[in-house]
Amino acid sequence: MKKTFTLAHISDVHLTPLLGFGPQHWNLKRSLGFVNWARSRRLVHRRDVADELAADMWRQDADHVAVTGDIANLGLPEEIGAALGWLKTVGPPDKVTAIPGNHDIYTRRASGPYCLDIWRDYIAADAWGAEFAGATRELFPFVRRAGPLAIVGLNSAIPTRPFIAAGRLGREQLAALDDILERLGRENLVRIVLIHHPPLPGQTAQRRALLDAADLATVLSERGAELVLHGHNHRDSLVWHPGKEGLIPIVGVASGSATRTHGPEPLGRYNLFRFSDDGIEMRVRGLAAEGGGVVDIARFELQPGAQPLFV
Ligand SMILES: [Fe+2]
Ligand SMILES: [Fe+2]
Numbered sequence: 001m002k003k004t005f006t007l008a009h010i011s012d013v014h015l016t017p018l019l020g021f022g023p024q025h026w027n028l029k030r031s032l033g034f035v036n037w038a039r040s041r042r043l044v045h046r047r048d049v050a051d052e053l054a055a056d057m058w059r060q061d062a063d064h065v066a067v068t069g070d071i072a073n074l075g076l077p078e079e080i081g082a083a084l085g086w087l088k089t090v091g092p093p094d095k096v097t098a099i100p101g102n103h104d105i106y107t108r109r110a111s112g113p114y115c116l117d118i119w120r121d122y123i124a125a126d127a128w129g130a131e132f133a134g135a136t137r138e139l140f141p142f143v144r145r146a147g148p149l150a151i152v153g154l155n156s157a158i159p160t161r162p163f164i165a166a167g168r169l170g171r172e173q174l175a176a177l178d179d180i181l182e183r184l185g186r187e188n189l190v191r192i193v194l195i196h197h198p199p200l201p202g203q204t205a206q207r208r209a210l211l212d213a214a215d216l217a218t219v220l221s222e223r224g225a226e227l228v229l230h231g232h233n234h235r236d237s238l239v240w241h242p243g244k245e246g247l248i249p250i251v252g253v254a255s256g257s258a259t260r261t262h263g264p265e266p267l268g269r270y271n272l273f274r275f276s277d278d279g280i281e282m283r284v285r286g287l288a289a290e291g292g293g294v295v296d297i298a299r300f301e302l303q304p305g306a307q308p309l310f311v
Contacts, residue, residue: 003276005147007192008062010053010256010270011231012070014045014103015086020078029107029162030074037073043260047086049268049287050257054090056285056294060272064146065090067122068231068253069101069157069196072115080104080115084122093121097144097151101196101231102165102208105157116155123153132180141177143184148275150189152180152225156197156210165208165232167197174215181223185244190275191225197232198252200241204233217241220248227251227273227280227302234258234265236284240304247304251282260290269297279303 018037057065067090071083083104090096100123104115116123116139125133129143129150140155154177156167169177177193184191193199197210200217210216220228224244230252237252254269261267269286284297300306 005064005149005275006060006062007146007149007273007275008057008060008065008270009068009229009251009253009273010050010057010065011068011196011253012101012234012255013047013050013067013086013257014041014070014073014255015047015050015079015083015257016042016045016073018073018076018079020076025074025076025109027107027109029160030076030109032162033074033106040262041073044262044265045255045257046259047257049259050086051089052294053256053268053270053286057270057272058091060283060285062272063095064149064151065096066151066192066194066229067096067098068194068229069099070103070231071098071101072104072106075104075106075114077114080118083115084118087119087122094126096122097146097153097194098122099140099153099194099196100155100157102157102160102167105155105159108159113159132183138172140173141180143180145189148190149192150184150187151192151194152177152184154193154195156195163207166206166211167209167232168211169195169216170212171215174212174219177216178219178223181219181225185224190227193220193225193228195228195230198230198237199228199250200239203237203239203252208232224248229253229271231255234262236266236269236271238302238306249280249302251302254286259287273302 267287
């Protein structure tokens with residue numbers, strides 16, 4: 001039996017081109033989002049970068065891939081369909097787990113949460129995890145098994161007003177998460193929590209923050225988890241959160257499709273976590289130069305006190 005298990009984490013690929021505009025899709029939020037995309041984001045995010053990183057994951061012996069949302073830009077139905085096509089090129093549903101981001105569930109107008117339907121193979125519990133869903137529960141949190149890992153997928157994406165990129169889990173999802181983490185903890189599994197928004201208070205500006213981050217922080221403290229992965233900030237980050245059995249690493253990954261830097265946002269990257277009896281080794285892989293190949297950006301043991309050099 002293989003002694004290690006490797007999980008790759010990519011996020012915020014913001015695939016283009018933007019597809020499928022119709023009069024029924026337009027509102028102020030999408031109009032402003034389109035202007036922002038056309039002025040700057042269009043020049044940053046490129047599908048070929050996302051494809052290159054995805055191919056590199058498998059070359060690096062990834063066993064499973066986590067995609068933490070913002071696959072689309074304006075949440076248009078055709079974008080969501082194209083995003084499903086991209087997920088399929090990354091890998092089959094038993095090798096790839098996704099959750100939505102605020103750009104996937106963008107606005108209520110015209111098919112807001114469409115991704116929850118058509119991405120279902122990638123964002124629903126597997127047969128093993130189905131027993132962790134309660135009778136009244138929605139799709140999230142879902143639980144999936146990947147080797148020694150129990151992956152818990154959350155949905156923090158909610159339709160919002162213009163200029164707002166905030167998220168919320170809500171009381172039901174938090175209560176379900178509390179129960180699931182407690183049950184999985186008893187089974188001695190490596191609990192990996194996926195969420196699009198940074199999970200802790202103060203990790204981003206309020207207008208783009210998780211509104212119930214304080215409640216999530218409490219659940220994580222009381223129930224514990226072995227690793228929390230998120231996107232949304234388009235920057236690498238590592239913070240430690242006190243949990244029941246010790247400090248929990250909270251790891252944010254940069255965008256997986258940036259072909260040029262954008263303010264503090266680096267070129268396209270993804271993270272690799274190798275789980276073994278010795279602990280978790282983390283590697284940041286990505287582009288070191290515009291138009292260059294995928295290389296190691298950082299490599300270290302993921303343990304308290306680790307001082308990764310993110311550049
Ligand atoms: Fe994003
Ligand atoms: Fe986001």
